Amino acid sequence: xxxxxxxxxxxxxxxxxxxxxxxxxxxxxxxxxxxxxxxxxxxxxxxxxxxxxxxxxxxxxxxxxxxxxxxxxxxxxxxxxxxxxxxxxxxxxxxxxxxxxxxxxxxxxxxxxxxxxxxxxxxxxxxxxxxxxxxxxxxxxxxxxxxxxxxxxxxxxxxxxxxxxxxxxxxxxxxxxxxxxxxxxxxxxxxxxxxxxxxxxxxxxxxxxxxxxxxxxxxxxxxxxxxxxxxxxxxxxxxxxxxxxxxxxxxx
Amino acid sequence: xxxxxxxxxxxxxxxxxxxxxxxxxxxxxxxxxxxxxxxxxxxxxxxxxxxxxxxxxxxxxxxxxxxxxxxxxxxxxxxxxxxxxxxxxxxxxxxxxxxxxxxxxxxxxxxxxxxxxxxxxxxxxxxxxxxxxxxxxxxxxxxxxxxxxxxxxxxxxxxxxxxxxxxxxxxxxxxxxxxxxxxxxxxxxxxxxxxxxxxxxxxxxxxxxxxxxxxxxxxxxxxxxxxxxxxxxxxxxxxxxxxxxxxxxxxxxxxxxxxxxxxxxxxxxxxxxxxxxxxxxxxxxxxxxxxxxxxxxxxxxxxxxxxxxxxxxxxxxxxxxxxxxxxxxxxxxxxxxxxxxxxxxxxxxxxxxxxxxxxxxxxxxxxxxxxxxxxxxxxxxxxxxxxxxxxxxxxxxxxxxxxxxxxxxxxxxxxxxxxxxxxxxxxxxxxxxxxxxxxxxxxxxxxxxxxxxxxxxxxxxxxxxxxxxxxxxxxxxxxxxxxxxxxxxxxxxxxxxxxxxxxxxxxxxxxxxxxxxxxxxxxxxxxxxxxxxxxxxxxxxxxxxxxxxxxxxxxxxxxxxxxxxxxxxxxxxxxxxxxxxxxxxxxxxxxxxxxxxxxxxxxxxxxxxxxxxxxxxxxxxxxxxxxxxxxxxxxxxxxxxxxxxxxxxxxxxxxxxxxxxxxxxxxxxxxxxxxxxxxxxxxxx
Numbered sequence: 001x002x003x004x005x006x007x008x009x010x011x012x013x014x015x016x017x018x019x020x021x022x023x024x025x026x027x028x029x030x031x032x033x034x035x036x037x038x039x040x041x042x043x044x045x046x047x048x049x050x051x052x053x054x055x056x057x058x059x060x061x062x063x064x065x066x067x068x069x070x071x072x073x074x075x076x077x078x079x080x081x082x083x084x085x086x087x088x089x090x091x092x093x094x095x096x097x098x099x100x101x102x103x104x105x106x107x108x109x110x111x112x113x114x115x116x117x118x119x120x121x122x123x124x125x126x127x128x129x130x131x132x133x134x135x136x137x138x139x140x141x142x143x144x145x146x147x148x149x150x151x152x153x154x155x156x157x158x159x160x161x162x163x164x165x166x167x168x169x170x171x172x173x174x175x176x177x178x179x180x181x182x183x184x185x186x187x188x189x190x191x192x193x194x195x196x197x198x199x200x201x202x203x204x205x206x207x208x209x210x211x212x213x214x215x216x217x218x219x220x221x222x223x224x225x226x227x228x229x230x231x232x233x234x235x236x237x238x239x240x241x242x243x244x245x246x247x248x249x250x251x252x
Numbered sequence: 253x254x255x256x257x258x259x260x261x262x263x264x265x266x267x268x269x270x271x272x273x274x275x276x277x278x279x280x281x282x283x284x285x286x287x288x289x290x291x292x293x294x295x296x297x298x299x300x301x302x303x304x305x306x307x308x309x310x311x312x313x314x315x316x317x318x319x320x321x322x323x324x325x326x327x328x329x330x331x332x333x334x335x336x337x338x339x340x341x342x343x344x345x346x347x348x349x350x351x352x353x354x355x356x357x358x359x360x361x362x363x364x365x366x367x368x369x370x371x372x373x374x375x376x377x378x379x380x381x382x383x384x385x386x387x388x389x390x391x392x393x394x395x396x397x398x399x400x401x402x403x404x405x406x407x408x409x410x411x412x413x414x415x416x417x418x419x420x421x422x423x424x425x426x427x428x429x430x431x432x433x434x435x436x437x438x439x440x441x442x443x444x445x446x447x448x449x450x451x452x453x454x455x456x457x458x459x460x461x462x463x464x465x466x467x468x469x470x471x472x473x474x475x476x477x478x479x480x481x482x483x484x485x486x487x488x489x490x491x492x493x494x495x496x497x498x499x500x501x502x503x504x505x506x507x508x509x510x511x512x513x514x515x516x517x518x519x520x521x522x523x524x525x526x527x528x529x530x531x532x533x534x535x536x537x538x539x540x541x542x543x544x545x546x547x548x549x550x551x552x553x554x555x556x557x558x559x560x561x562x563x564x565x566x567x568x569x570x571x572x573x574x575x576x577x578x579x580x581x582x583x584x585x586x587x588x589x590x591x592x593x594x595x596x597x598x599x600x601x602x603x604x605x606x607x608x609x610x611x612x613x614x615x616x617x618x619x620x621x622x623x624x625x626x627x628x629x630x631x632x633x634x635x636x637x638x639x640x641x642x643x644x645x646x647x648x649x650x651x652x653x654x655x656x657x658x659x660x661x662x663x664x665x666x667x668x669x670x671x672x673x674x675x676x677x678x679x680x681x682x683x684x685x686x687x688x689x690x691x692x693x694x695x696x697x698x699x700x701x702x703x704x705x706x707x708x709x710x711x712x713x714x715x716x717x718x719x720x721x722x723x724x725x726x727x728x729x730x731x732x733x734x735x736x737x738x739x740x741x742x743x744x745x746x747x748x749x750x751x752x753x754x755x756x757x758x759x760x761x762x763x764x765x766x767x768x769x770x771x772x773x774x775x776x777x778x779x780x781x782x783x784x785x786x787x788x789x790x791x792x793x794x795x796x797x798x799x800x801x802x803x804x805x806x807x808x809x810x811x812x813x814x815x816x817x818x819x820x821x822x823x824x825x826x827x828x829x830x831x832x833x834x835x836x837x838x839x840x841x842x843x844x845x846x847x848x849x850x851x852x853x854x855x856x857x858x859x860x861x862x863x864x865x866x867x868x869x870x871x872x873x874x875x876x877x878x879x880x881x882x883x884x885x886x887x888x889x890x891x892x893x894x895x896x897x898x899x900x901x902x903x904x905x906x907x908x909x910x911x912x913x914x915x916x917x918x919x920x921x922x923x924x925x926x927x928x929x930x931x932x933x934x935x936x937x
Contacts, residue, residue: 004897011904016911140289145889233926
């Protein structure tokens with residue numbers, strides 16, 4: 001639409017990821033490396049799944065629209081599965097690298113805990129996924145026109161940005177939960193993460209009924225946030241501690 | 253440990269490769285209908301004709317848009333009173349006004365020009381022709397003809413006869429906003445549908461966003477006048493200078509009956525030449541839309557037919573004087589072609605000079621002079637000089653019309669010459685000549701120099717059940733009457749050139765050629781006859797190849813020999829030019845029978861002498877230039893309300909600040925929140 005929409009959507013989609021990066025990752029070079037490597041792993045998974053989809057579309061009739069749409073759905077499901085596979089592969093790589101890092105670091109023990117690596121890896125996945133979802137749309141939002149000429153909703157840009165934000169945060173939480181599950185050898189966690197990812201994907205198919213797609217996705221995001229909080233060592237007691245700490249500090 | 257560093261190093265290389273592959277795959281490949289967001293937003297309009305900027309020594313005319321295009325909410329104008337909506341009442345300026353050709357008048361355009369803050373641009377849809385419309389000035393080429401303040405000033409500046417009384421001068425106005433022209437086709441339907449869906453005011457309630465809008469890009473690089481833009485063009489001292497404007501012009505097409513050595517310029521002893529002239533070009537408000545059916549096509553088609561008619565007679569019994577068929581280009585812009593030829597002749601840059609010219613016969617506007625009875629024609633002719641050779645010329649012409657179905661009337665002596673190339677030759681030397689035209693006083697062309705001067709205006713009507721090829725062959729009434737004029741012109745030229753009187757009656761123009769030429773130039777240029785001579789679209793090349801085909805001789809040379817005929821003993825590129833003609837497709841095969849034609853037709857560069865002399869403020873010669881531009885396009889889309897945009901921005905800023913605050917807060921309290929898994933040396937924070 002215009003510069004206002006461009007900046008608005010950019011801030012919505014990448015604001016939280018940006019602030020997370022600035023405050024928790026940017027100062028530590030090792031975290032930056034793990035973030036970028038995580039983004040790369042996501043990229044590779046997307047590359048392979050899109051190759052499969054590309055070959056499938058080229059091998060079939062391009063004019064048959066229902067077939068193409070079904071192929072897209074199949075390709076996306078395959079992509080979701082492949083992303084989780086690559087998340088597992090990244091987990092294995094990081095576990096192996098942790099031993100090496102522990103050997104060279106100055107302190108005794110690894111410089112990064114698995115939890116931190118889980119969070120950074122998840123954020124890496126999320127940032128790259130968000131970038132690929134949103135950059136194309138953002139560049140078109142700079143022009144003077146808005147979506148709607150062919151009957152689409154005019155809230156396209158805002159809802160794309162909101163979905164991207166949700167997906168970025170979801171990837172972060174999935175990373176935390178997934179690595180924790182792998183660490184504790186709770187394999188059902190992997191299955192649950194995969195199912196939730198597929199559920200989010202199928203909800204996105206409901207667009208442009210944005211009420212039916214965005215609200216459930218945000219609900220799932222909140223649930224995942226709670227699960228990730230608990231699995232990374234938080235508890236209700238800690239939250240109450242936070243408040244009492246604050247109240248205790250005040251008289252001083 | 254080693255494995256991590258190795259993997260990180262190779263990761264870096266792989267990342268670059270993978271990213272580039274990803275980006276490539278994510279491009280919209282043409283086979284798959286991927287829904288790129290831009291395709292959801294914009295509808296590109298492909299068949300648009302813009303109004304461009306032209307400059308001369310003192311002014312700039314035409315239209316231009318701002319460099320990033322002009323956007324406006326579409327408003328379809330229904331009547332002149334409806335102009336109030338975009339000009340004052342409408343709540344969402346600026347507007348892009350869409351009007352039909354009947355509303356494209358000077359008063360409406362000037363009102364919109366004056367309200368340029370509310371009108372972002374104008375789009376004209378070509379539909380029905382108004383009863384009369386001429387955007388040209390009332391006195392065409394008034395400063396570069398033969399009548400000036402110093403010579404016959406009471407005839408200058410149209411003091412006695414206003415040549416174009418209907419002229420409203422719209423083509424010579426300057427507009428700050430873009431003006432485009434569209435045909436009535438699917439794209440225009442899409443625009444109107446979008447307007448009716450989104451922009452119509454429902455009684456009672458206001459307009460609902462999103463609204464349908466259009467954006468026009470036609471940014472012109474040149475400003476102010478020719479001298480400024482030529483100075484800016486030459487300021488770049490690199491090896492490839494960037495031109496900001498191009499001088500108008502093209503090529504004149506010239507053909508002698510007896511060709512001269514093309515390298516020997518200047519006066520030719522004992523040579524006397526009769527010039528038969530016609531003009532090639534025309535213009536309209538939208539420069540590319542010019543057809544000029546009555547204004548120019550009728551004239552040069554007649555001359556082409558006369559040239560064909562004279563071919564045999566001049567080869568059997570060559571007349572004493574030579575005849576030069578000259579088709580001038582750029583005449584509408586202050587006589588570019590004819591002033592160039594006169595300049596070349598005066599400066600020994602042409603094969604003959606002004607002393608060699610015996611007389612001139614020019615064919616001006618010769619539409620069929622219609623009366624109720626189709627077979628009665630009355631054509632006028634106008635002459636200038638009171639020289640006895642002029643009376644001879646007129647006598648020759650009169651006697652040539654014997655046996656033909658029209659008559660010639662000499663105009664009154666007090667009438668000046670109409671705007672014609674002959675005026676430029678007279679400006680240099682008092683040469684006897686006549687101009688043939690079908691009007692008695694002012695030019696009675698209702699659509700003089702406008703885009704309605706087309707086949708319909710010339711009454712080219714074909715029976716409806718004919719295929720295009722049959723239409724090509726069908727001889728219309730217009731063609732028949734133009735053939736008569738061509739026959740008269742050919743015979744008069746033959747006599748004027750001193751040809752044998754007994755041969756005169758054998759000279760006849762071919763109506764089939766005339767009707768094929770009229771069809772090709774005015775109805776469809778993509779026909780088999782034009783394709784057989786040259787697959788070109790430009791008018792000059794078509795005329796060149798036609799003239800070559802009609803007056804040249806076919807030879808047996810192969811294509812490679814045709815390109816270098818000097819190697820052969822009997823051929824000479826000094827005298828002739830050799831053109832490769834495509835030829836017809838014989839009925840039983842698919843290959844064209846191409847051949848090499850030897851002809852005396854040459855293209856002579858027709859650029860105003862002012863650019864050779866470097867005099868960009870010349871009052872003597874034409875100084876017209878056309879601006880350059882980068883791209884010209886138009887597109888339509890929906891625009892959202894300002895409120896929605898600001899809401900988006902507001903939500904974005906809120907999300908960003910909230911996330912910054914929350915993250916900072918969580919980070920500082922992280923050891924409290926995530927305390928149950930403190931590892932001993934968690935020094936990463």
